[in-house]
Amino acid sequence: xxxxxxxxxxxxxxxxxALLVVGLFVSGGAYAAFTGxxxxxxxxxxxxxxxDGKALFAANCASCHGLNAEGTKAGPSLIxxxxxxxxxxxxxxxxxxxxxxxxxxxxxxxFTQPEIDAMAAWVAxxxxxxxxxxxxxxxxxxxxxxxxxxxxxxxxxHNVAGAGGALTEGKYAPxxxxxxxxxxxxxxxxGPQNMPVFSDMNITADEKRDIIAYLKYLDENPSVGxxxxxxxxxxxxxxxxxxxxxxxLVAITIWLTAxxx
Amino acid sequence: MADKSNELEVSAGSxxxxxxxxxxxxFEPEHQRVTxxxxxxxxxxxxxxxxxxxxxxxxxxxxxVLNFIFPIVPGDLLSTRLNNLFVGIAxxxxxxxxxxxxxxxxxALMHGHxxxxxxxxxxxxxxxxxxxxxxxxxxxxxxxxxxxxxxxxSLIGALVAFPIPAIALFRDLAPSKSPQExxxxxxxxxxxxxxxxxxxxxxxxxxxxxxxxxxxxxETLGDVEEGFLDEKAKAAVxxxxxxxxxxxxxxxxxxxxxxxxxxxxxxxxHVGCPVALYEQQTHHLLCPCHQSQFDVxxxxxxxxxxxARPLPQLPIAVDAEGYLVAQSDFLxxxxxxxxxxxx
Numbered sequence: 001x002x003x004x005x006x007x008x009x010x011x012x013x014x015x016x017x018a019l020l021v022v023g024l025f026v027s028g029g030a031y032a033a034f035t036g037x038x039x040x041x042x043x044x045x046x047x048x049x050x051x052d053g054k055a056l057f058a059a060n061c062a063s064c065h066g067l068n069a070e071g072t073k074a075g076p077s078l079i080x081x082x083x084x085x086x087x088x089x090x091x092x093x094x095x096x097x098x099x100x101x102x103x104x105x106x107x108x109x110x111f112t113q114p115e116i117d118a119m120a121a122w123v124a125x126x127x128x129x130x131x132x133x134x135x136x137x138x139x140x141x142x143x144x145x146x147x148x149x150x151x152x153x154x155x156x157x158h159n160v161a162g163a164g165g166a167l168t169e170g171k172y173a174p175x176x177x178x179x180x181x182x183x184x185x186x187x188x189x190x191g192p193q194n195m196p197v198f199s200d201m202n203i204t205a206d207e208k209r210d211i212i213a214y215l216k217y218l219d220e221n222p223s224v225g226x227x228x229x230x231x232x233x234x235x236x237x238x239x240x241x242x243x244x245x246x247x248x249l250v251a252i253t254i255w256l257t258a259x260x261x
Numbered sequence: 262m263a264d265k266s267n268e269l270e271v272s273a274g275s276x277x278x279x280x281x282x283x284x285x286x287x288f289e290p291e292h293q294r295v296t297x298x299x300x301x302x303x304x305x306x307x308x309x310x311x312x313x314x315x316x317x318x319x320x321x322x323x324x325x326v327l328n329f330i331f332p333i334v335p336g337d338l339l340s341t342r343l344n345n346l347f348v349g350i351a352x353x354x355x356x357x358x359x360x361x362x363x364x365x366x367x368x369a370l371m372h373g374h375x376x377x378x379x380x381x382x383x384x385x386x387x388x389x390x391x392x393x394x395x396x397x398x399x400x401x402x403x404x405x406x407x408x409x410x411x412x413x414x415s416l417i418g419a420l421v422a423f424p425i426p427a428i429a430l431f432r433d434l435a436p437s438k439s440p441q442e443x444x445x446x447x448x449x450x451x452x453x454x455x456x457x458x459x460x461x462x463x464x465x466x467x468x469x470x471x472x473x474x475x476x477x478x479x480e481t482l483g484d485v486e487e488g489f490l491d492e493k494a495k496a497a498v499x500x501x502x503x504x505x506x507x508x509x510x511x512x513x514x515x516x517x518x519x520x521x522x523x524x525x526x527x528x529x530x531h532v533g534c535p536v537a538l539y540e541q542q543t544h545h546l547l548c549p550c551h552q553s554q555f556d557v558x559x560x561x562x563x564x565x566x567x568x569a570r571p572l573p574q575l576p577i578a579v580d581a582e583g584y585l586v587a588q589s590d591f592l593x594x595x596x597x598x599x600x601x602x603x604x
Contacts, residue, residue: 195541197473201465259368259373
């Protein structure tokens with residue numbers, strides 16, 4: 001290959017385009033390779049039967065919460081949050097978070113129950129904190145009393161029908177339909193994220209059982225009025241009325257005043 | 262018709278009608294409906310209307326029958342829902358088909374000729390007018406209305422005096438004392454314990470853990486016999502405990518909280534909705550009605566929305582038994598602005 005040919009190739013009008021294409025492929029491919037490797041590594045960690053909660057924590061939580069759960073800039077300290085907070089956050093799929101955002105969202109659970117229990121057990125050894133109640137202790141409450149307590153303490157954010165609602169800056173109170181009683185209890189005791197704490201000294205354990213009974217009653221009994229349009233209140237209902245009811249009235253009015261053909 | 266509109270007709274009690282500069286174009290040629298032109302279509306429309314009426318009758322009977330097919334079983338909400346749904350749909354559809362049938366009858370089958378009914382003049386004829394004037398003159402002569410002046414003026418005086426009692430009667434509809442006093446004060450006063458809503462159990466400072474939110478009513482609310490809801494609406498308080506590091510307190514209000522426990526009126530200063538959507542990490546309070554946001558760490562300063570003032574703070578302290586008590590009433594009126602409110 002002569003020297004002149006070489007220079008011609010490099011100075012070809014399309015050379016820069018070719019370089020760009022090659023660069024994009026290389027960087028994109030490298031990114032895919034690295035992230036692919038990362039997900040593969042993560043899945044092997046979670047798939048392995050690990051009984052040691054500390055090891056699980058170190059592998060899955062420590063990057064944000066610190067190796068000893070002391071907290072970092074990315075995540076709060078978990079010393080003293082207790083086993084119940086772990087059960088709630090990991091057991092509803094909120095932790096580990098999929099990305100930073102206004103709040104951690106409910107998603108498919110990432111761990112098996114023995115793994116969650118192992119992590120909860122390790123976090124509980126750090127400092128005393130709320131423990132996971134037995135299933136039986138959450139059964140058999142009084143839905144009527146629960147409804148009154150719910151209206152006073154919970155309905156302002158979660159909506160009187162438990163349908164959830166918006167908070168500030170993209171945060172929201174989730175809907176409370178078909179939630180495991182343990183997680184309802186855990187949310188009240190631990191006050192996850194921006195939810196205030198409702199400890200047993202505020203709402204007693206019996207009253208919490210009543211609130212759970214009310215939410216279960218809502219799950220099992222349909223809306224009396226038929227289609228509830230999400231039970232979100234005047235916004236969704238108003239939208240429906242404006243579009244369909246007023247639309248229908250306009251159509252009827254046009255038909256009434258039109259000449260018969 | 263065209264020539265009529267050009268006539269200048271002036272009659273008593275009506276404005277001067279200027280001759281129209283545009284010619285009245287009259288009616289369009291009469292619209293011929295398909296039912297006018299084709300007897301088969303007319304027959305079809307008749308059948309259609311009868312069908313709608315028949316359908317309406319069937320639906321009304323169906324509504325009656327469905328009430329028994331889907332009875333309301335006490336305690337079973339699903340049965341109530343099905344009953345409401347089917348009976349309601351049948352009644353509504355029955356009424357709708359009745360109305361649609363009637364309108365269709367009128368539009369397609371009843372005659373469609375356009376008619377004009379001219380307005381008549383409002384002025385009576387001369388004989389009627391002079392007779393009316395005569396009646397007035399006679400009545401005046403017989404009663405002596407213009408002649409017996411004292412009598413006439415005493416009647417006018419009696420009629421003027423007649424509505425005077427109404428002033429007192431209408432005044433009595435207003436509250437007996439100025440509502441300003443009621444608006445300025447709540448049940449809170451020095452030493453009144455903060456208790457849980459709804460059961461009235463007093464709250465110990467030690468029970469309010471960090472991040473907690475308590476819905477609070479005054480201890481004395483249970484004794485209120487008249488106007489319970491009014492008193493509750495004014496005195497409702499939200500109690501929160503913040504980490505001390507997050508609380509920026511003004512110098513003159515340092516003594517109003519207790520170890521990070523703060524109490525604020527739950528009534529929005531915009532239009533009075535209950536503000537209780539507390540975010541325990543951002544310490545923001547959100548009003549659900551118009552999205553006003555209050556920053557609890559800075560004395561509930563308004564940080565967003567239409568509210569004009571911070572939520573009033575209730576000064577609190579702890580009594581000898583460890584229970585939270587109010588130091589005084591709110592130092593400003595709670596809730597939205599009103600005319601006599603200072604500031």
